[in-house]
Amino acid sequence: MSFARKLKRNKKKLQAVTTAAMAGLALAAVIKPVMAGTPESTVSGVVFADKNGNGARDINEQGIPGVRVSDGASIVVSDSQGNYTLTVNPNRRKTDLVFVTVPDGYKVPVNESMIPQFYQNLGQLQADESRVADFALQPAPETQNPNFDFVGIADVHVQAGTTNNRERFTGQLAQLNELTGSPAFITISGDITNGASDNEFKDFTASTATSKLPVYPAVGNHDFTGGADFSARIDRYRNYLGPEWYSYDYGKKHFIILENNLGMREADQMAWLKADLEQTGKDTEIVVITHRPFNNPQTPDAAEAKKYIDLLGQYNTRLVLMGHTHVNDVATDTIKSADHVVTNSSSYTIDQTPNGFRVVSFHGGKETHPYKMYGVNKNLVIVSPAPGSKVPQGNVQLQANAYNTSSRVTEAMYRIDGQEWHKLSPTGEMTWSAEWKADKEALGEHTIEVRVTDDGSRTWSESSRFTLVGADEAAIPAQGANWPMFHGNAQHTGEALDELSPELQLAWSHLTDGTILTSSPAIVDGSVFIGTRDENGTEQNSVLSLDLKTGRENWKFVPDAQIQASPSVANGIVYASSIRGTLYALDVKTGQKLWEKSIGQQDVQRAWMYYSPTVADGIVYQAYSSKGGGEIMALDARTGDAVWTAKLAGGWIAENAPVVKDGKVYVGADGGYLIALDAKDGKQVWRKQPAGGWMHSLPAIADGKVYMGYGGGLLVALNAETGAEVWRYRSEGESYIAGGTTGSSPAVVDGVVYMGFPNGKVEALKADNGEKLWSAATEGGIISSAAVSGATVYIGSNDGKLYALDKQNGTVQWSYKIGAWVASSPAISGNSLVVGAFDGNVYAFTSEKK
Template sequence: MSSALVALLLPMASVTGHAADTSTAVVTGVVFSDKNGDGSQKKGEPGIRGVSVSDGVTIVQTDADGRYRLETDPGRRTAEIVFVTQPAGYLAPPDESMTPQFYRQLGELDVGQEATASFGLIPAPKNRNGDFTFGLLTDPQSLMLSEEGRGIFEGLVGELNNLTAEPDFLVNAGDLTQNSTDEEFVRYKSTTATSRVPVWPIVGNHDFEDSDLYDNYRKHLGPEWYSFDYGNRHFVMLENTSGFSDPPQLEWMRNDLATNAKKNKEVVVVAHRPMNSPATAGGADSPAPFIEVLEQYNTKLVLSGHTHKNDVDLTAVEGAAHVVTNATSSTLDQSPNGFRVVSFKGREIDYPFKMYDVERSLAVTSPAPGAQVAQGDGMVQVNAYNTTSNVTDVRYRIDRGPWRKLRQSSDFTWTAATRGRDLSLGNHSIEVRAKDDAGKTWSESSGFSVVRSESLNVPRAGADWAMFKGNSAYTGAAEDVLAPELQPAWSYRTPGTILTSSPVIVDGVVYIGTRDENGAENHAVHAVDLATGRALWRFPTDGQVEGTPVVANGIVYASTVRGTLFALDAKTGKKRWSITKGDSEDGVHRGWMYEQPNYEDGVIYQVYSIGERRLMALDAATGKQLWDTRLDGGWISETPSALGDGRLYVAGDNDWLVALNAKTGAEEWRGEPASCTNTTPTFSDGLLYLGCEGDELVVLNASTGKEVWRYSSPEESYLRGTPTGSSPAIADGVAYMGFSNGNVSALDAKTGQLLWTHRTGGGITSSPIISGGTLYVGSSDGFVYGFDRATGEKKWSFEIGAWVASSPAISGNALVVGAWDGNLYAFTGSGKLGEE
């Protein structure tokens, strides 16, 4: 290591003697403009006035010569650290790991001891610019657990390096390690060393142990809370796993904001745990006192991780967007891994989520390859995406005619109406070309045919598909027979995303829930006409609609991740009633409903979490509570209750599974079959089927909870963490299951004997649906598939070009499914209704 680098790591930090005040130690030094970057003050490198210097408790400011004097309590931490608040116009130089060296390690100090620590800051005029961007990633905690996890982290840093507009810095929002070991911190730093820009870290709950608290983190990465300025904004980096119960942090934040957030300066807060969910601590660790202080300033953005899910809430901190980003390691809402690019431009603040590892994707969904299009009526629709750039222009031409522009409707989708541009009957070609802000282009071409409109089937409703997988046992078998080949009928576009919410179809109307990765405007329930794809109504919700709505007796029931269950009029979308769980006495909301509701015989069953998971039964007409039973755990789980033989079956975190009496809520049995936190149980013929972590299908006796058989799908998972989010479909003695390794498998429902397997090109989160002799399912490879139930032969597929984690719904001659591009897609069979 060079002497210059050593100077950057620990410049001018030393212990010099004893202080006059025997109750404290004293640290003195100078903060100066390090013009030549060598870490030591030379002639012509003046001190910097008004820079905050702190030990995490006391804050002092430098004088006109850049000098400071700080009294510190040497008994507060094992080893002492002092740090500066990086001012606008300067940069704290990064070390080998690209971690800014805004702090100085002083080791163990004694009462009465004196020490010196000086800080050379690099002049950076660009840092004064109010317009800038930074990359946000979080929870790369699998570094110790697998090389795959480390590879994802390195890949994300690499993609941030390759963004068209290079960010000014990165922020890693905690859980940098799994077990806070030296080895993990070294590996973390070796990965951040590949960044082209500085990486600011914060502490997560996995980054310290109770035995020595923050010692390891502090040794490797500096103080557990701190602040810095960039442009005209003030960043406050907090520790809220146990630090919110440490009075000095709150007092430090008060003083920091009073000193550094004057004159209505915008404030950005980064804290590992969200401040609006069951994962938010209570009691002495409550964020309420911090929120109260933050709301006294111009706080605009609060950034978190921890829950391994995406979420945006505009109500948690008044005036600010509270933004949670899913994990680098593995996600728990089954969304794609990714990161955010946070940008400030004037008064505008954007924080779009970028999906990991997508390279110049392009799919034409209308007119789709090989599709038939009605003469005189059509729409060009394309999905285009690239992780490291922004798609800025998409154009199409038909039969090598003039190029025409498409308009963007979501992060993925671009469209244009072609009405009035009649094409002759017969075969035609389409070329599509996408261009990004790096100036790169990519293209696709395909063929389609124009036919008379009367030769195409219009979607027509048949038997209702009123809930997830068609019924309260979740067996996934449709009454109506829909055989391939299917033709696309329409697409209903939203600006949001659709992940695991799946469409339901009742009385010729399709209902679906949507999410918003980049804001809160697109959290909603939608009603769409099945025949035309025309919007009937839209009801905005207080959070993502992660689960599938239920429709019964003219009411649509939909739950949100904010802990609210809505009952909406099916015809008008007006609210009949709602119930919200998780409002706390300290004013902090701590409620989740990631699970969809279930329904039977006038009763709505809803799982929710308020720090512990519970299941409640409500009168479906009025919302009156019939019973409410504690389940177990409190961590994130997406398993709703399945109904069968008078029982409700619910799985959750810590491997538990509970069976409750559906009438009374009384517990009948409890077991620990495996970790099954992402799937929906299926009940059929006295057996309970669960997709569990590690691509296992576990089958239990529904009366006793005893295991009957277990099947493990052998190939490597496409999805990080090997979640098994798919739920099996059961019919005619066969169980059909999708796995995260891309396999769709058929097994004997009684014995588990494998009958056939077909592997797709991506992980399966979508649940398979049975219609006649065909099995339909979506995949994260961007396709919807139709397989022969008897042989597993692929009979049909359609490329959407975005994850299909939503499960199909079938009614009459129509199949409807949602996708990550935010759109609903409807398909019709080519034969008459009911024909195989």
């Protein structure tokens, strides 16, 4: 720097100090004391209004007072002329960055990768060095509008040769840029890369360069390199994407991006956050973007997390957006006044939901954050009356499912036989319905047309031809043998005790405002029991009891979180577990809670229960993941009193629903383990690891063998006594499901194993040696598990259909298009099949044969 330049800069610094003192402004809010001997560098400059956007300060462009400038440790505020001086410890980070908190009414330019340039990379400062860093903020009145949208995504995991390579992520960004409603920007809640390599960061920024929307990143645990300390491990991220924590204002909201992987233990982040919040004040609404949730076993350092929870709860925190766990989950009891919102991954999901994102909307003082699926283009399916179906005269429920990734369907209309158009009413995120009074309509063939319109004024339509028959031809659902739990029994064989012919008609659909993913019905004594999820909040989480004959609600129990698992019913009690680590025992007739067992309810790191309880011989068995790792508990089914608890494996969403047979309990656990325990005391009999990874398939046991599915379409059979492997089989073909998750569980009937795979195939294998007997292809990955009734195999697919396959050769005997993932597994009783779908609805089908 020239002498003249130094003199000019020192003069500005003197003027800044004098002006600040006269104006009563705090030039610097020092939030980390400088210890004796700590090296210092000085960064100074001016924050100015860049009216012409050329990045340089012209003579008529004024400084902006009151703007926060920080290195992530200290915060100073620009004076009345826009000047600031910041003291930096050059040893704190390998690469020194300085950033501003962009206030409402301004924006900053983006770089070639569409990352907002609110920061400057100063390289490696030396002790006693002085640097100049000016910040050009462009006037942007639109950023003061409190009514706006933005997009939140999580866990991108960009890496060549993996699930989410550069090409796939670029395609996802293209979908976000096509959204109606003109979102202002995209936020990413961490795990930008999969391994933090240079090539991965380059692929990520090459993808974001194609976006029309600015991208604000946060750090995930996958974004750290190796290194001796925090400074070394975060350095690559800082060089590509900027500071690991920062803030900005937009739309009268204050956005805070935090690093809560390793950063939760970094004292300078907490000090910076306290100062940032103090300067923001308690009236401004706050939105936090970070990586890890604050309420489950993956929350790092519970004691430190509690400090962040308490601090954010002292301010007007409205929303916290996170990722990490690759699930959708919303809680309202974690941080005071805030929605604690986890969004599943853009790479692969662990709760098995479709990959998606959230459109966060602030309008009229209200905030919403609906989840949306990637990759759905103007979907419209007439669910009822379905093409070719027979519909009895009477009051007919008309139903259509409509969805589009890039827009919101705002209107649906129908007409019969080309007559007058009538409105359909919305339920949930994709269902539209109305009642058609068809008691006096002519018998015979009719046509229904459905037309939908989105918020971009685009329309699309479908039609269906159906036959109206006499009311006396209606097949009324009737109870047969009970189907009391997932796959029908405590061995999870999937064998129905009633024979159901595949000529099925829809008897009823029960509409909910939630979703149904893998929760599968139990059918007991004329009632259907199933769990629902709320992807966007908490109100639609429920355990439902429905009348089998009519589909009407008997009762609804509201749990503390989503019900992903299937309920089990025994001796007048319904058992259902929530993902928040609570097992409920409910009265079968009233839904009244009899008892509950919660794991870690008072802890920050609450437990997970994603999989179903199994009831056998007066004991209810429930596996869960906790901060101490995976465990399974055996409880007295009547009282909930503990009988025993046994350790399983790791702490991820993997400890699954056990099977019980011949005095043993068999359960899958994190890391690919299959474990046999003594049913009396929980002592381990054997432990095997046929494969690695997360477990989503549940075990089945029959004829002395335990069968378990693993990722990538693998099915393994083990000897039930010894755990020795008998055979393994891998279904070949490209997976429809990102990451190749095997979510289907084996059904075992009469010496044959029936299994769905992520490649969309349903295959039959000899139970004794794994030899393939037949293979049937669907057009979507399969998470649903087969139910076998008589000569027919029933199973759902993510192609939106429910299938009936010939048990002997796999030929499709019947199918029904719902137009939403059918990941729920069918339950069969009497003349009826009941299943849930991701549209949130429960469907009952009956056989035409009397």
